[in-house]
Amino acid sequence: MTPQNSWWSWDHAFAVLPDLLFEGFKITLVATVLGTLIALVLGLVVAIIRRSAPRIISTPFTWVVEFIRMTPLVVQLVFANLVLSPYVDSSLSIGIWVLGIHYTTYMAEVYRAGIDSVPKGQWEAATALSLPRMRTWRAVVVPQAIRNTVPALGNYAISMFKETPFLFVIYVPELLNVAQNYGSTYFRYTEAITLAGLIFLAASYPTSLLIRRLEKKLA
């Protein structure tokens, strides 16, 4: 038995681990995966609209995108929760949408760079073949644009993962929240917080290695 006053207790570590993994980490993972999916899809839509829609539509879009990018995620979470909680039961859903939309603005920029990197000659060849606009996007431009963006998109997915602890502020029981709860119940924070950190590391480091390998393969 480890003495109570030592800075590290294996008992507490083992006691909190299942909650961290099967509650906290599970929620963190769900938030990251769904948030990333939202950002991947909406980001592409926003990038295409900004590139191809008439000014009257694309300019307001640009303002909204800039506004979201220029305000902190935490503020957006608190604000969205304040406004939406009377109508939406689950703070997790609110959190996922805020994360997803926040990252949409970053991913839209990545896609935009990817779209701009497709040579003009590709558009011209599509016009010369009389391909409809939608088909040109779908079959020619987007596949080539995405190829160059996979690493950057992956890095944003990882940084979203690392920002999920902010969901704490709207009481979503993600990893940090679970650790914090354990701490305040037993007055033992060290083990729970340390393990939470290690779980983040254990998940994001291999993922970033994977992305780097993917990057090399696509280059």
Next chain:
Amino acid sequence: MPENTAHPGVPGVPHIEFRDVVKKFGDNTVLDDLNFTVTKGERVTLIGPSGSGKTTILRLVMTLEELTGGYIDIAGNPLQYEEQGGKRVRIPDKRRRRTTTDIGMVFQHFNLFPNMTVMENIIEAPVNVMGLKKAEAEAKAETLLDKVGMGWKKDARPSELSGGQQQRIAIARALAMDPEILLLDEVTSALDPELVGEVLAVLKDIAAETDISMLIVTHEMQFAREVSDRVMMFDKGSVIEEGLPDKIFSEPENQRTQDFLRAVL
């Protein structure tokens, strides 16, 4: 003398008609009130110094550039603008596309789609524009690929091929749409010299075997002489001399044509 595979076209049936065409890039007037007609089946080669507007003319026909003034008609149909009640009205993209379906273009830098195989490049438009079934489109593509000598590479990616091979595939891709007009803009200029011949040979075959109207920009004067019915010499955005290739290349009348040909030949 090389054998001339050219034929005079159908006299009096206009296929491409430039009427008072004006093209400006900002303040730079590239084409100023240009008028000319290419008749059905005719092969016309444009020559002229760099910057005289040859590429611009082809790009206007392909709707890659927007007309500043005037009209272009394709087989009697307005391409970019039409006159309606005395007003010049822009034709919407969808309707433009219906006209351009009959026009094919081959570019200096091939512009094959790198994310598709050779076969996919060729059937992309027949399937998605003409509505052919995939199997039909592929059968047709096989024939065209054999014609340009590339049947054995149908599953390759463009990046695995030489410039000459890519250009022959780009030609097959344009032909897969059964174009009535083919635009060729310096299609051999980006190629290593030893690869030019194979591409020109393919084009000469097409010129001999089809009655596609062609508008050609080339620095290959021998080729121009063999396939063209007419050569138009451009300078500063207007035609300064035109005629049969033998006439223009051997006995040009205009001083600027003489100077130009002396410089390039």
